[in-house]
Amino acid sequence: MFHEIVVPFGDTSEVTATEDHAAHLLRRAARRKYQIAATADGGAVINWTARKYGGRRTEPRSITLVPRLPIDVLTDATLQDLSLISDGQARYEVEANGPVIVGPAWRIPPTTTARLRAGGLVAENYGLVRVSLTVHLALLARQHRTHTTEPGGWVRCACGFTAHAGDRSDARELARSHREVAVTDFIAGRSSAFTATATTTR
Template identity: 40%
Template sequence: MFHETIHHADGVTEGTADEAHARYLLRRAVRLRYDVEATKAGGALVIWTARRIGCQDGTVLEEARSLELTPHLPAGAALTGATVDLLADIHEARRPRYTEEDGRRIISLNNFCRIPPAATARLRAHGLVTEDSDGRVRLTLPARLGLLARAHRTRTTKPRGWQYPADLGMASAGLCKPGRRSGLLYDRSSAAVCTCGQLAAYGDGRDEARRRAAEHRGEVTRAFIMAAL
């Protein structure tokens, strides 16, 4: 289950959404080309601009809107390295299912591999796995969104600041001013990188680098929604 928060022109509307409705909202956001990003908690943030015609002069008014889905059981803190490995085993198994071992529930991956009772209990307690009507054990949507956000942690680098032109690969003479900055140029470029290794972009300033990082997170989230939901 998710806590649903919608920010609109009239204020804030709150409610709840089950996994099926959350999937519908995310697919709809992608179809409408809204900005979508998975969150570390295992939820998602959707941002878009609504346009309407002004009542008096007929001008087009733009209003920022957003939808935030926050899981009742946040997944972020529970996604340790060992837990991520267990979830990968479950996701890749052909037909994982619940069975019992000495009276305790375990997740059987195949005839030879299983998730031990204590680990199975932790996964269930954190809301990371669920059982479908056909008996198959699968990862919950908060678990999958949390894993996605974990796999795409971005950062931006601090601009190098004042540098000699030769250090920047330039032939410029730099600033012609007395004092400590004479002969120097200011390098405000900032790099945006991601833990997935698929992002290595530069921005003219840190704000642009942050924008490029956000675009990358949005792209991978939209790709996940289109492929998996």
């Protein structure tokens, strides 16, 4: 679940968005080529410009998705569990000590299963357990932390991406574009949030 904060033409409104609705907003934003940024707590910010009341004048608009259960530290052990779940074959089984998440050849104990559920790290669809959207967004943001350096306007990313821009302003734009490509590739299903090593997600 998310808090959806919409800023249309100088006004602000806030509603509650389900994960399915948040995913729909991200897919629509990607199709329309809006700017999309993932946040390290598992949220996202969508920015675009729109014509005001059908006129020639355009103004910025935005949608901010703030997770109701922000993602904090993801330990190596948690990342390993989530990586297992991300294969798309996980499901719940009920044991004497409570529900457990199981896969074809693995099992996550009841206490760990309870912790993953309480933290909003997993969700269930049609009987299958999956990694929550908030986790994917947090991993993308953490894996693609960028910084720019002077002189020369270099861009360096935690994922290993390095590129040279003309100056610091160009470098900032290149860094933003790189992060946005990572998010849109994930939304389009062209990449996984679990491709980077655990050390880049802390």
